[in-house]
């Protein structure tokens with residue numbers, strides 16, 4: 377059965393003709409929303425580990441982290457090619473020389489065919505984009521921007537420390553480097569957002585001609601402001617049915633060429649407070665795919681015609 381959305385594995389196979397596996401890296405960096413430059417509290421859903429594995433603090437270098445993961449992935453998935461995913465904290469928030477050393481350490485490991493770099497839109501500068509564009513001549517490069525929502529009041533509510541303007545500026549700067557792929561992270565179920573607000577985010581994103589997206593469910597982990605809100609009864613997590621319903625609608629507004637790198641988040645079980653259903657990874661993916669099938673929904677079906685009209689119409693070209 378053909379997939380009703382453009383998933384990351386299909387995309388990678390279309391390039392390499394084989395399975396390519398991401399390896400998560402903790403490069404020991406920090407974030408301006410944690411180190412005091414913007415705030416010390418961080419986003420309300422983030423804890424002190426900054427979505428990281430903590431392996432850097434355990435003393436493992438970038439190279440050692442990749443080699444350790446390769447060993448188990450090769451056994452489990454028989455993959456021979458890998459993408460080094462700089463995930464923890466903000467992976468462009470350091471002097472250029474430091475970043476270059478970290479990125480090149482990853483690229484020097486046998487089997488690594490590219491980089492995925494998670495960052496904030498207010499932490500990007502031309503020199504780092506030039507560096508990545510240079511790598512992109514020989515490697516696959518994805519830059520992953522955390523946006524989370526296209527609503528200014530939501531960004532304030534979750535203490536992101538940046539607005540939509542910074543995101544749009546980052547996209548504009550990045551798009552000048554044609555070989556860098558852009559992935560946007562969006563969280564569904566933010567406090568105060570209705571389904572219609574989340575769909576409005578999808579519609580705004582669809583206008584930007586970026587290459588990928590990661591969808592996350594807002595979940596509650598220990599040591600966060602959100603955990604305190606949850607304990608006080610000020611926040612309720614989406615249930616599985618609500619999440620699937622929103623994802624099915626959301627996908628219809630994303631261009632069918634946009635790669636869906638993730639359909640739902642994948643928290644560390646030992647940190648999770650709620651909702652428990654998020655840990656059923658396979659079931660969640662299967663249930664989303666089943667709902668898409670039953671409702672006869674395909675990614676892009678509410679937007680593709682409009683986008684092709686927009687790109688060929690003399691009226692829109694002249695705007």
Ligand code: SF4
Pocket residue numbers: 407408409410417418419422423426427464465466496522536
């Ligand atoms: S930007 Fe990322 S690392 Fe920084 S506080 Fe927010 S979630 Fe945590």
